[in-house]
Amino acid sequence: MKLNKTYLALAMSAILISGCSSTEEEGSLTDAAQGTDASTSGYSDGSMSGSQIGSGNGYNTGSGYGSGSGANLGPEFSDPNNPLSKQTIYFELDSSQVKQEFVPVVAAHAQYLASHPNQHVILSGHADERGSSEYNIALGEQRAKSVERMMxxxxxxxxxxxxxxxxxxxxxxxxxxxxxxxxxxRVEVGYQ
Known part of the structure; x- marks a missing residue:
């Protein structure tokens, strides 16, 4: 974790030094860097009913994590109608805010983890190729932290x-x- 903080500090320094010009393609990390991204908007007090969590969104993980990773996960992880089968959360350009359509997916994984305290996940943040390497590392981390805060x-x-x-x-x-x-x-939810 200390290594991630070091990368973030280096990335933020590089962004500030370079002037971080804002274009339509690269955008700005201002909201994500300042933590002003709500990331939990759209799920009120944090409580969700089973019917809210139970609907699929049509996205498939394709991440290699989950039931095939040796984590001994239950059949709900391979049921395409169960949000636990979706282990990838996608984001808009230059954003670390969890899209509304993925709030039930994050909530389902949070509910599963809360009821299985010995289970461990790695939240891996990713970005597209636009922007500098430092910017994309920082944005990927902010995306993973948004999912972490929700959970x-x-x-x-x-x-x-x-x-x-x-x-x-x-x-x-x-x-x-x-x-x-x-x-x-994206952020991939990788069960260990």
Whole structure:
């Protein structure tokens, strides 16, 4: 965790020194860096009913995590109608705010983790290829921290969560263009 803080400090210093010009393509990390990203907007007091959590969103993880990772997870992780089968949360360009459609997915994982205190996950943040490496590392970390905050607010302990940021280094989809970039702006929930 100390290493991630060091990377964040270095990334933020590099951004400040370089002037961090804001363009439509690269955007600005201002909200994410200041932590003003609500990341929990849209789920009121944090309590959700089973019917709110139970609907799928059509996204598949394709991340290699979950039931195939040796984590001995239950059948709910392979049921496409269960939000636990979705282990990838996608983000808008230059944003670390969890999109409304993924709030139930994060809530389902939080509920599972809270009821399984021995379970541990790695929240890995990613960004598309636009922006500098330092910027993308910082943005990936802010995305992972947004998911972490949501989970912590729903009873998941700090010891169950680990954050890592890969920035643009591990794309889910190769190539350029919006269709590839939107798949690369993500946080993967990896059960250990």
């Amino acid at each position: 912590r607010s729903q009873g998941v302990t700090a010891g169950q969560l680990e954050i890592v940021s890969y920035g643009e280094e591990k794309p889910a989809v190769s190539g350029g263009g919006e269709s590839a970039w939107q798949m690369n702006r």
